[in-house]
Amino acid sequence: MLTALIRTIILYFLIMGGLRLMGKRQIGELEPSELVLALLISDLAAVPMQDFGIPLFNGIFPILTLLSLSMILSVLNLKSIRLRTLICGNPTVIIQEGHILQKAMRSTRFTVDELIEELRQQNVVDLSTVQYAILETNGQLSVLLYPEHQPLTPKTLQNKKLADAGLPITVISDGHVLERNLHTLGLDRIWLSRKLEENNLPSPKAVFLMTVDKQHQLYFLKKE
Amino acid sequence: MRTIKPFFIAILILAALFTAGFMNGQTIGQLSDGMDEQLQLSRAAAVEGRWEDATEAFSAANDTWKAHEAYFHVVIDHKEIDEMESLFSEAGSYAHQQDSNRYCTSTACLSVRLSHMKEAQQMNWKNIF
Numbered sequence: 001m002l003t004a005l006i007r008t009i010i011l012y013f014l015i016m017g018g019l020r021l022m023g024k025r026q027i028g029e030l031e032p033s034e035l036v037l038a039l040l041i042s043d044l045a046a047v048p049m050q051d052f053g054i055p056l057f058n059g060i061f062p063i064l065t066l067l068s069l070s071m072i073l074s075v076l077n078l079k080s081i082r083l084r085t086l087i088c089g090n091p092t093v094i095i096q097e098g099h100i101l102q103k104a105m106r107s108t109r110f111t112v113d114e115l116i117e118e119l120r121q122q123n124v125v126d127l128s129t130v131q132y133a134i135l136e137t138n139g140q141l142s143v144l145l146y147p148e149h150q151p152l153t154p155k156t157l158q159n160k161k162l163a164d165a166g167l168p169i170t171v172i173s174d175g176h177v178l179e180r181n182l183h184t185l186g187l188d189r190i191w192l193s194r195k196l197e198e199n200n201l202p203s204p205k206a207v208f209l210m211t212v213d214k215q216h217q218l219y220f221l222k223k224e
Numbered sequence: 225m226r227t228i229k230p231f232f233i234a235i236l237i238l239a240a241l242f243t244a245g246f247m248n249g250q251t252i253g254q255l256s257d258g259m260d261e262q263l264q265l266s267r268a269a270a271v272e273g274r275w276e277d278a279t280e281a282f283s284a285a286n287d288t289w290k291a292h293e294a295y296f297h298v299v300i301d302h303k304e305i306d307e308m309e310s311l312f313s314e315a316g317s318y319a320h321q322q323d324s325n326r327y328c329t330s331t332a333c334l335s336v337r338l339s340h341m342k343e344a345q346q347m348n349w350k351n352i353f
Contacts, residue, residue, distance in 0.1 A: 001244070001245045001248045001249070001299060001345060002242070002245030002246055002248070002249050002345070002346075002347040004245075005241055005242065005245050006347060006352050007352060010352070052302070053301060053302040053303050054301060054302070055297065055298055055299055055300065055301070055302070056298075057298055057299060061241060061244075061245070064237055064241060065238065065241055067234075067237075068234040068235075068237045068238045068241070069234075069238070071230050071231065071233070071234035072231060072234045072235065072238075075228065075230060075231035075234075076231075
């Protein structure tokens with residue numbers, strides 16, 4: 001029985017590692033850890049269900065192990081950005097400011113045909129209207145159009161001049177400052193401290209989420 | 225704190241599973257060693273023609289098996305249990321006939337099966353890989 005437990009732990013990490021190496025395209029809509037859990041649990045549950053000669057505990061034991069591991073990883077994911085990146089990966093920008101990033105496409109093994117197909121599925125037929133396209137960790141493509149091609153809203157009707165806010169980038173996630181994102185926006189810690197002070201926030205630890213766009217407009221949510 | 229609670233619950237479940245697995249390995253090991261010891265005594269007595277001692281030792285092993293039958297059903301493959309039961313029954317009938325050759329062969333098979341059962345529940349590299 002203990003052997004089944006150890007085997008389950010090894011298989012879980014083995015399949016998860018394998019799926020991470022396979023890349024986002026293979027994963028579909030599930031996060032890697034969720035997919036591993038779904039695949040393994042369905043198989044583990046099916047065997048003792050079909051074969052009455054196998055004790056039910058032989059199925060229950062590994063399933064409980066998988067669920068516990070999944071719970072531990074999801075809590076650790078919540079606490080550690082590094083672990084989250086390691087397990088789920090990072091979203092990859094495929095189109096930036098209208099330019100297709102061929103290097104990013106090669107690294108994610110995302111073909112031009114697939115990109116066009118994904119855009120068509122989101123009712124985008126003209127590539128030149130796309131400002132940003134991001135391949136998310138669950139394998140889906142998020143598309144942001146240039147302001148002049150975005151659907152009309154009451155707010156855009158009021159402002160005749162369309163402001164190009166660009167893509168909001170997360171600079172604080174669950175109290176952690178994402179230095180790389182801050183530098184991508186051409187900002188630094190001094191600017192961030194000033195903004196925190198302006199909004200009566202004692203430190204980044206008090207912020208659950210803060211995003212900044214190209215116009216340096218802030219959106220933040222205090223930690224409860 | 226709300227996010228940490230499921231983490232500790234999961235750690236507790238894993239610890240409980242590890243403990244249960246370890247305890248199961250130990251229990252199966254002790255039971256199979258005990259039964260094997262009785263079978264060895266029984267075989268030695270049968271070879272010397274002391275059938276009363278041989279039957280007594282064999283009954284002790286058979287009683288241990290029957291007393292833990294439900295437990296074995298929960299943790300061991302049912303096919304393996306069926307084979308063990310038929311071997312016990314076969315050895316019992318040879319003991320009744322006082323056929324030492326067949327009795328020794330049958331109990332030796334039982335001893336091998338018991339050592340396999342014990343070995344399969346132990347945590348070692350051979351079993352894991």
